[in-house]
Amino acid sequence: MSDATIQVKDLHKSFGALEVLKGVDLEVKKGEILAVIGPSGSGKSTLLRCINLLEQPNSGQILVDGTDITASVEAAQSARQRVGMVFQNFNLFQNFTVLKNMEYAPVTVKKQPRDQVRENCMRLLKRVGLEDKSSSYPAMLSGGQQQRVAIARALAMDPEVILFDEPTSALDPEMVSEVLEVIKGLADTGITMLLVTHEMGFAREISDRIVFMDDGRILDNCPPEEFFSDPKSARAKEFLKKML
Numbered sequence: 001m002s003d004a005t006i007q008v009k010d011l012h013k014s015f016g017a018l019e020v021l022k023g024v025d026l027e028v029k030k031g032e033i034l035a036v037i038g039p040s041g042s043g044k045s046t047l048l049r050c051i052n053l054l055e056q057p058n059s060g061q062i063l064v065d066g067t068d069i070t071a072s073v074e075a076a077q078s079a080r081q082r083v084g085m086v087f088q089n090f091n092l093f094q095n096f097t098v099l100k101n102m103e104y105a106p107v108t109v110k111k112q113p114r115d116q117v118r119e120n121c122m123r124l125l126k127r128v129g130l131e132d133k134s135s136s137y138p139a140m141l142s143g144g145q146q147q148r149v150a151i152a153r154a155l156a157m158d159p160e161v162i163l164f165d166e167p168t169s170a171l172d173p174e175m176v177s178e179v180l181e182v183i184k185g186l187a188d189t190g191i192t193m194l195l196v197t198h199e200m201g202f203a204r205e206i207s208d209r210i211v212f213m214d215d216g217r218i219l220d221n222c223p224p225e226e227f228f229s230d231p232k233s234a235r236a237k238e239f240l241k242k243m244l
Contacts, residue, residue: 005030005161005192006051011060013046020046021057022216028161033193035203035224038213039239044196047213048163051194052085064161081109084154084162088170090146092138092153098125099134102153110157117156124152128182144175148182161192168199200243204228212236 006028013021020043028034036044049055051062053069053076061068069079092101102121106112125131128148138146147167154162164183168176180202186193187206197203203210203224210227212220212235219233228244231237 005032005065006194007061007063008047008051009061009063011047011050011062012058013043013050013055014058020216021050024060024213024216024218026211026218026221028192028194030160031190031192032208033187033206034195034209034211035207036194036196036211036213037198037200037203037239042213043216044213045165048085048165048194048196052083052163053080054085081157082160084157084159086147086150086154086162086164086167088166090138090143090150090170092146092150094138097135097137098130098141098149101138101149102156105153106156121152121156124155125149127155127185128152129178142175143171144178147171147175147179151179151182151186155186159191161194162186164193164195164197166196166198168197198243200228200240212239214239 008024008026011021011024024047036047038044046055050057057070062070064079064082067075069075096104099118099121102124103114103117106117107114122131122134125134128151130145130148133141133145141149167183168179171179180199184206207224210220210222210224211218212227212231212233214235220227220231220236228240231240
């Protein structure tokens with residue numbers, strides 16, 4: 001078996017006549033931090049949503065720890081417990097307090113004892129600097145605070161992998177750094193991370209590898225210093241010229 005936590009093999013995904021992923025191959029090793037960048041509409045978010053099976057691929061395989069998660073409902077459910085996701089728009093339950101948002105999945109999905117879950121959730125809230133907000137509702141928080149809660153909620157399931165889908169794109173500029181600091185703090189925990197982002201400096205600083213996508217395909221896949229100094233594809237060169 002490969003030492004990859006995630007293997008994506010010849011992945012295709014269409015929405016009606018629009019082909020969004022055109023045969024994507026990707027391996028992510030345990031503990032690796034991968035930044036996925038590229039222009040809007042290149043298939044980055046769709047790739048993440050397929051890895052979490054929020055979108056069902058049309059063809060291809062997604063293996064998590066060697067198990068094809070597209071093969072059965074059981075495999076998909078098991079994978080969802082091991083692969084956390086943080087969305088652009090936080091996706092918190094508005095009628096739940098911060099603590100209840102975090103407790104919900106470990107208690108209902110993993111059937112863990114509520115006392116134990118609560119203790120862990122408070123520890124995670126402390127980690128993201130929000131232990132004093134446990135009884136607040138999402139509407140009472142800033143965008144940056146909501147996204148930090150969303151990250152803590154993903155961690156509450158004790159995932160092996162976390163997928164970040166443009167976690168700062170819905171935030172005011174001054175709130176971006178507080179969320180990036182939290183993500184940076186996870187880098188030393190050994191958790192595997194896939195991060196779709198437009199924050200080029202952050203991608204360069206935090207990632208072990210940069211994956212550049214355009215038009216549903218991966219065009220570059222290399223260490224950040226190589227990508228930012230001498231990308232392989234002409235499309236990546238053109239993209240960086242506009243972004244940097």
